[in-house]
Amino acid sequence: MRHQNISFLVLLLAAVALSGTSCKKSGYALPTPSDKLQNQAIKRTLGPNIVGQQIEFAYAMAILPSKGKLVSCAAVASIAGGPGTYMENRSFYTAQNGADVGVPVGTPAVTKDATTTVTYNHDTSAATLRYYYVIPEAARGKTVTITFTATSSDGESISTVMGPYTIAKMDMKLNMKVSDGNLMYISIGDTAVYNATDAAAHAASIDLVYLYRNITTSAFNHALVAPAADPQYLPGVTLPTGVNRTAKLLKTFNLNDHNLAPNEQYGGIFIDDIDFQTIDLSNSPNYTINLKQDAGVWVETADGKYRAYIFFNAVATGTATISMKRYALK
C-alpha cells in the first residue's frame, strides 16, 4: 500500500516538472541578415509554354548598401529567346492604389544571342527586374532553362537557375472571324479560314465548313461540319471543287481555355499537349451543330496529322469569332 503511494507521488512530481518545463520560454534572437549579394527569382506566368508567347519572370537582387551597389543583371536562356525578348530596366513597386510603378535603375536591356543584360546606372542596392522570354520556334517540344545572374560593385556575383520548362508542341491562333457564305472554310493544317475561291485553291487542306442556319423546326444555328459529312448537315452549301475531306468532331461546352479565352470570367483551364495526346475521337461523328458562345469542338483531321480544339469566343447571326489550339500528331 505504501509502495503504491510512493509511486503515485513520483508520477505526480514528474507531471508537475514536465508542465513546468513546457511553459518555459526559449530564447529568441533576431536572425542575422546575410551581408552577401543575394537574389531570388519567380516565374509569373501560368499555363502551358506556347511558342510565340512570353514567359515572364521577376528577378530580385540586393546587397547591403554598406558593402556596395548593384552593377548589372543578366538572364541567359538555354535556347535564345525570340524577337521581343527583353528585361525591364525599371524596378517595380506596388503603389497604394495597387498599381505597379516602375523606377528606372539601369540602361535599356541589351540582348545578344541568348543573353539579355541590364547595366545599372543609378546607385541601387536592391531591385526587382522583370524578364520576358519570348518562346522561339527553336524551342518547340524542348525544355528551356533561364540563368539569372547579378553582380555588385564589390566584385560579388550570384546566380539562380529557373526551369527547366517544357515548351509545348502545340500552336495557337486567336480570334479568327468566320462568316456563313464567305469565310467559312477552315483549315486545321494551315490554321486559317478561307472563302470559297481560296478554299478551292487549298482544297486538300480544308477540314471544316462553318455555317449558320436559323431553322424553325430544329436547333441548327452555328455549326462546324466536315465537307464529307452527310449533306443534310450542309443545307444549301455548294462545296468548292476538291473540298471533300472528312474529320472527327467532339462537341464540348464551357471548356474555356484561358489561352483561347483570356477574358472569360471562369477561364481558369489550360489545354496542354497531353490533352491532345490522350483524347479519344475514334468514335466521333464528322459534324457538330447547334454551337453557341463558349462551345468548343475537338477535331481530328482525316489524315490523322492534327488534333485541334476550336473555341467559340463570340457568335452573332451568321458569324462567329473562333480561336484554335492545334497539336501535330505526326
Add this chain to the structure above:
Amino acid sequence: MEIKFKKMNKIVFIIIVLASGWAACKKNTPVDGNGLLITTRRECSVSSFELQGTDFVSVRVGTAVIDTTAQTIKVTVQFGTDLKNLYPQFTLTQDCILDPKVTGLTDFSDLANPRKWTVVSGDRKIKKTYSVIITVQPR
C-alpha cells in the same frame, strides 16, 4: 466463499464482453454486391429520364414519355444529335437499382434495336426491363 464469488463475477464479465462483441458484429441490414442496401420496398419503376450529349447539355426535345405498363421510355432528341455518344440518366423509385449500370457514354445509334435496362426493386425480387426508344427530330 468470497474468492469463489469474485471468480464468478469475472466469468460473468467476460461473457458480457464477448456477447456485446458478437452483437456488434452481427449484420442487421443486408446489402447487395455493390454495397447498396436491400430493403423491403417492392416499387420498381423509372420516374424520369434524361439524355445528355458529350457537352453535358440535354439533347431532349420535350420530356421523355415513360410508360411503366409497357415498360418503355420514349424520347425525341434534337436533329444532329451524336447518337453514338450519349449519357443516359435514369431516376428510379426509392431503393431501386439499374442493371446494367450506366458507366459512361452509351451508343444509341441502332434505332431499330432500342437499348434496354432492367430496374430492380429495393427488395431485389422484382425486375422490370425498360426499352429506351429514341426518335430523332426532323430538320
